Amino acid sequence: MSWYALLGAVEQGLVYGIMVLGVYLTFRVLNFPDLTVDGSLPLGAAVSAVAISFGVNPFAALFLALGAGFLAGMVTGFLNTKLGILHLLASILTMIALYSINIRVMSGPNVSLLGRNTVLDLFMRFGLPGYVASIILFTIISLSIVVFLVWFLHTEFGQSMLATGDNPRMITSQGVNTHTVIILGVGLSNALVAFSGALIAQNQGAADVNMGVGTIVAGLASVIVGETVFGRGGVLRAVVAALLGSILYRTAIALALSMKLGAFSFTPSDLNLITALLVVLALTAPRIKARFFP
Numbered sequence: 001m002s003w004y005a006l007l008g009a010v011e012q013g014l015v016y017g018i019m020v021l022g023v024y025l026t027f028r029v030l031n032f033p034d035l036t037v038d039g040s041l042p043l044g045a046a047v048s049a050v051a052i053s054f055g056v057n058p059f060a061a062l063f064l065a066l067g068a069g070f071l072a073g074m075v076t077g078f079l080n081t082k083l084g085i086l087h088l089l090a091s092i093l094t095m096i097a098l099y100s101i102n103i104r105v106m107s108g109p110n111v112s113l114l115g116r117n118t119v120l121d122l123f124m125r126f127g128l129p130g131y132v133a134s135i136i137l138f139t140i141i142s143l144s145i146v147v148f149l150v151w152f153l154h155t156e157f158g159q160s161m162l163a164t165g166d167n168p169r170m171i172t173s174q175g176v177n178t179h180t181v182i183i184l185g186v187g188l189s190n191a192l193v194a195f196s197g198a199l200i201a202q203n204q205g206a207a208d209v210n211m212g213v214g215t216i217v218a219g220l221a222s223v224i225v226g227e228t229v230f231g232r233g234g235v236l237r238a239v240v241a242a243l244l245g246s247i248l249y250r251t252a253i254a255l256a257l258s259m260k261l262g263a264f265s266f267t268p269s270d271l272n273l274i275t276a277l278l279v280v281l282a283l284t285a286p287r288i289k290a291r292f293f294p
Contacts, residue, residue: 002258004131005254005258006251006254007131007135008131008254009247009250009251009253009254009255010135010247010250010251011131011134011135011138011203012250013246013247013248013249013250013251014135014138014139014142014243014246014247015134015138015142015196015199015200015203016196016200016218016219016222016246016250017138017142017196017222017242017243017246017247018141018142018145018192018193018195018196018199019037019041019192019193019196019197019215019218019219019246020218020219020222020223020226020242020243020245020246021142021145021146021149021192021239021242021243022037022188022189022190022191022192022193022196022219023037023189023193023216023219023220023222023223023242024223024238024239024242025149025161025185025188025189025192026185026186026189027219027220027223028165028223028238029153029161029162029165029185030161030164030165030181030182030185030186030189031165031166032080032087032165032182032185032186033087033088033091034073034076034087034091034186034189034190034216035088035091035092035095035216036072036073036076036091036094036095036098036186036190036193037095037189037190037193037212037215037216037219038095038212038213038214038215038216039072039094039095039096039097039098039099039101039102039212040068040069040072040073040098040190040193040194040197040212041193041194041196041197041200041211041212041215042098042102042197042207042208042209042210042211042212043065043068043069043072043098043101043102043105043194043197043212044065044066044068044069044193044194044195044196044197044198044201045065045197045198045200045201045207045208045211046102046105046106046111046201046207046209047061047064047065047068047105047194047198048061048062048064048065048197048198048201048202048207049061049106049111049112049113049201049202049206049207050105050106050111050207051064051065052113052116052117052118052202053111053113053116058117058118058119058121058202059119061198061202062119062195062198062199062202065194065195065197065198066191066192066194066195066198067191068194069187069190069191069192069193069194069195069197070187070188070190070191070194071187072094072098072187072190072194073186073187073188073189073190073191074183074184074186074187075094075097076090076091076093076094076186076190077090077179077182077183077184077185077186077187078183079093079094080182080186081178081179081182081183082179099209102209103209106207106209109208109209109210110206110207110208110209111206111207112205112206113201113202113205113206113207114205114206118202118203118205119137119199119202120133120134120137120202120203122137123136123137134203138199141199142243145192146239146240146243149235149239150235150236150239153235153239154235157181157184160176160181161181161185162235163176164176164178164181164182164185193215197211197212214271214272214275217272217275217279218249218275220279221249221275221278221279221282222242222245222246222248222249223242223245224245224279224282224283225245225248225249225252225278225279225282226241226242226243226244226245226246226248227241227242227245227282228282228283228285228286229241229244229245229248230244230245249278252274252278253271253274253275253278256270256274257270257274
């Protein structure tokens, strides 16, 4: 694997790591299997791209995407808690609806940002190459979100989220409205996912309605890989592990795509297969380690 391929993997790991942090909130904190992210990531990209094309400041466009993702997540939480729809089905319904909504927002299947200002332009004005500017920017943003999540999960509401995912009956007996916690928690998760989508669109120069396909699989794989390599532990360790897991996952993907065994080599179409193999390896690694290295 070349040096540029490695830098590209780190760059993708950081920007998609924000999405992984959102998946961590629902998957581990709330114990809520949420497929909305496959629709909220392109939603954030679509809102950001359209806003920029209408002359909105790129940084303001990121926060518009954040709000759109939050609303999408709240819809999933509302369907589950208030209408009694199974969480998995509720998230699928929202994801399907978002496909049409994203096309409506973009007035088509995609929007180009070529020639438009993006958040990366701020760093590139200092003469930095694009790939260096993106890594610096995504590192600052992802670490800021890590700090925010660690602080947030130590607040009273954050502790309520942890308790809701761990033992909803107990926390209900303490007078906490778990419906509100779930709605806001899933909203926050998808806000981070949409924020990630907005950054991806500005980095790639385009938003596409299909860019969210497989997002949940990549997010879960990153969380599991991070937990396997770095452990779960407390909140700080778990959040950092999720972000580092995203970088490891993208690096492993890049490494696999660069490998050649004789005439055989992986192609981008094998991405889902590689992801499945990584998840299986991450899930079975603790058992293998315990058996052969007791």
